[in-house]
Amino acid sequence: MTAQKRDVILDIKGLRKSYGDKIVLNGVDICVERGEAVVIIGPSGCGKTTLLRCVNGLETHQGGTITIDGREAGSKNFDWILVRQKVGMVFQSYDLFPHMTVLENILLGPLRAQKRTREEASGQAIRLLERVGLADRVNDFPRQLSGGQRQRIAIVRALCMNPDIMLFDEVTASLDPEMVREVLDVILGVARQGMTMMIVTHEMGFARVAADKVIFMEGGVIAEEGPAKEFFTLPKTERARRFLNTFYFE
């Protein structure tokens, strides 16, 4: 039997990162295939956010390799500016550019970084806004939107760059409970369309539905990883069991 060739889009090997004496990532290996939704969970301070930030080049790493679409970070033909145009990121803080309207926010990357035509990019932006139910807010400024609406716009802004992979960093952590659902529904919709994703979240119900693979981190290392169904029903490690138990109330 011949093994089917894997279409790996992100390959992280032995990733190390520290702030001074504090080691945040201590040899992390992750392989993400095209179309896969990987959810990263773990207690606060375990290195989840730092991991995503390293993937997007917002943090430098001290050891190991990050290979995105066959190109290794730091190698000759690797340029973070170009890579970031293909690696969309949505942050915990639902910040948009406050001096720009919704449409200007979404079009900044496509027009300035990707040099696409306004006609084509704005057409796509409007279609994406319709998908997230915000087409009528196209000329509003961020201050006129709720946190959930802003976060949905932030997702559209990343999607409008036509990324190969999307990184979501605790995107609902700063939102009111009522707004969490609307944002998660958008992410779920994007996942179901086959977008490759790495999602850091504390929303276990969402993780269970959205993830193909779950990675549980602790102390800068991967403590456990496996298919979502398996992880949530029968975690292998005692630590993962204890972590999941904290989300259930009798």
Place this chain on the structure above:
Amino acid sequence: MNVGFIADAIPIYGRAIIVTLRIAVLGILFSLVIGVICGLVAYCKMKAVDKLTRGYIELSRNTPLVIQLFFLYYGLPKLGVMLSNEACAVIGLSFLGGSYMAESLRGGLEAVSKVQVELGLSIGLDTFQLIRFVVFPQAMAVAVPALGANCVFLIKETSVLSIIALRDLMSVTKELIGMYYNTTESLLLLVVCYLLILLPVSFGLTFLERRVRYAEFGV
């Protein structure tokens, strides 16, 4: 009140207003250019030139304009550098204003949050695009009231230019008082002239401030 004297003096003041305005506009423009350069050097922490700009800012802010003008007009010729009095006035105002503009702009640039910079980077903007489209407009929204105050300050500072024999408003006033002893009328005309310059500038700056800050602050 000698109305006849006022009527005769108006054309003289008119010509002096043009001189004062010319110096002020050029001084403000060059101050803004110097301010943007020094502000960006401080914001981007360009080590090679940061100390140089810091030194300039301290020298400029801690010496009076009168002394800077004296040095330019009376000191430089001794070193073989001859400049016209108008050139000295523009250079002097720009030298002084540049540091004030730089500090105001630095305050605005530093008020832009790190998250905004990371957002810009995360959509693949390069450094120039990041500053041009993300950082600078937000910095201006914060800095524009201080920059406007600096403009008004620089226009008012033109009142010391008479010490280098420039025929500006102050110089004309002194001259007329010396010749005709119509002190009250001459000073009244001087006040009116400065108000004619400064009131539209103040209203214009308030309008500009509202426009620049509307998107972000909605006021």
